[in-house]
Amino acid sequence: MLKARSSGNAIADRRFAYAMDYKAGGDPLSAAELVMQALDEAPDWAAGWLALGDLNETLGRRGEAIDTYRKALHLDPDDEAGAGARLARLGEIPADGAMTPAHITALFDEYAPRxxxxxxxxxxxxxxxxxxxxxxxxxxxxxxxxxxxxxxxxxxxxxxxxxxxxxxxxxxxxxxxxxxxxxxxxxxxxxxxxxxxxxxxxxxxxxxxxxxxxxxxxxxxxxxxxxxxxxxxxxxxxxxxxxxxxxxxxxxxxxxxxxxxxxxxxxxxxxxxxxxxxxxxxxxxxxxxxxxxxxxxxxxxxx
Ligand SMILES: C[S@@+](CC[C@H](N)C(=O)[O-])C[C@H]1O[C@@H](n2cnc3c(N)ncnc32)[C@H](O)[C@@H]1O
Structure with missing residues (x-):
């Protein structure tokens, strides 16, 4: 299952959950701020950095998105979270091979029930x-x-x-x-x-x-x-x-x-x-x- 579901830190998880509420409510700016606060508590949480990258992309902050995806990839070299595919989409790394087996496995283990x-x-x-x-x-x-x-x-x-x-x-x-x-x-x-x-x-x-x-x-x-x-x-x-x-x-x-x-x-x-x-x-x-x-x-x- 996706290791990403929890940061392992209760405060970070709570801030992240609020962030996702803001994101769902159409406020990516507040969501990004809350994810950054979550990452202050859990700086090694790859999936948190990936989520921040997605929000940066939504906000049109291409450079920041690339930096945050790179950070996620550095913390999770097998790339279960899928940072490589996002970097490839932004033209930062070659497209071929950007979708790792670890990412596909996590994606479909999560998706299987539905x-x-x-x-x-x-x-x-x-x-x-x-x-x-x-x-x-x-x-x-x-x-x-x-x-x-x-x-x-x-x-x-x-x-x-x-x-x-x-x-x-x-x-x-x-x-x-x-x-x-x-x-x-x-x-x-x-x-x-x-x-x-x-x-x-x-x-x-x-x-x-x-x-x-x-x-x-x-x-x-x-x-x-x-x-x-x-x-x-x-x-x-x-x-x-x-x-x-x-x-x-x-x-x-x-x-x-x-x-x-x-x-x-x-x-x-x-x-x-x-x-x-x-x-x-x-x-x-x-x-x-x-x-x-x-x-x-x-x-x-x-x-
Ligand atoms: C969209 S599903 C399609 C499943 C099935 N073929 C169907 O038609 O219902 C894609 C499946 O391919 C698997 N898959 C993707 N890349 C794979 C790979 N390189 N090796 C093995 N399985 C892979 C995924 O785990 C997932 O179960």
Missing amino acids: FERSLVDNLSYRGPALLRMALERSGRDGPFERVLDLGCGTGLVAETFRSICRDIVGVDLSAAMLAKARAKQIYRHLEQAEIGDFLLRQDAGSVDLILAADVFIYFGDLDAVFRQAARVLAPGGRFAFTVQSQDGPAAFILNHDLRYAHSRQGIEGWAVAAGLQLRHLDDAWARTDRGAPVPGLVAVLGR
């Missing part, structure tokens, strides 16, 4: 259904014997694919998300691991289908993942995934919402470099944000 309600009910999430449709359109809709679900989360993909897949293995960083997936009793095996590390441990040609729904929004450069997917897939295998999209010249960017967005050309380039054939690539939104569809792509690559 993930499905929030994503499916409130944000009209349809990533798994998009993958099934795209596979159908690519000319191969199963059955699939050996399947990997990358970033499986609570198991929504396996629920959608169970009727056409025999043996599904899920991998995810977050223990709390994996616990929800385990309760569904669909996966043969679930593993808490980072996707890149996990793929490296899989045998060559050992898998018929790789799925990744709404996961590459936490990856910038996809070159290594595509190469590993190509190695792990058996001949004739498929690799289906969704991304958030952008039309700029870069293969990927870190969006303001702290999610990566990829371009068509980027996906095509990584596919060619990995020796995978493009079977399907289409515009498709996987979820909404404040009522509007978030631009995305759904892709199926073949080996």
Whole structure:
């Protein structure tokens, strides 16, 4: 769970709680002052510095925001709180790799209890259904014997694919998300691991289908993942995934919402470099944000 929840100092926690009330009430200036008072009491509290950075950004104090995020990163080198992604968004460090495994784990351990309600009910999430449709359109809709679900989360993909897949293995960083997936009793095996590390441990040609729904929004450069997917897939295998999209010249960017967005050309380039054939690539939104569809792509690559 997020270590950040408490500073470990009761006075600091109380001031911080007042600060968040001011922030919610639309007064970021008073909120920032109260967070600074909290940090006087608990100067080593990384999440407090991160919150001050966010308030500084809201107040248009770019320089102060950068300093406070750097302070948070210094105090929390694994970056559970997410200072690196914010520094990358401000152009201070490279975007690739700015989202650390520690941050993603903390984010989803925290989010797990309300993930499905929030994503499916409130944000009209349809990533798994998009993958099934795209596979159908690519000319191969199963059955699939050996399947990997990358970033499986609570198991929504396996629920959608169970009727056409025999043996599904899920991998995810977050223990709390994996616990929800385990309760569904669909996966043969679930593993808490980072996707890149996990793929490296899989045998060559050992898998018929790789799925990744709404996961590459936490990856910038996809070159290594595509190469590993190509190695792990058996001949004739498929690799289906969704991304958030952008039309700029870069293969990927870190969006303001702290999610990566990829371009068509980027996906095509990584596919060619990995020796995978493009079977399907289409515009498709996987979820909404404040009522509007978030631009995305759904892709199926073949080996
Ligand atoms: C938005 S959720 C999507 C979950 C699921 N695929 C679905 O469609 O419902 C993203 C999931 O990917 C996991 N994740 C993100 N980056 C990861 C990485 N590098 N390695 C393993 N899991 C990762 C997160 O922990 C989270 O559970």
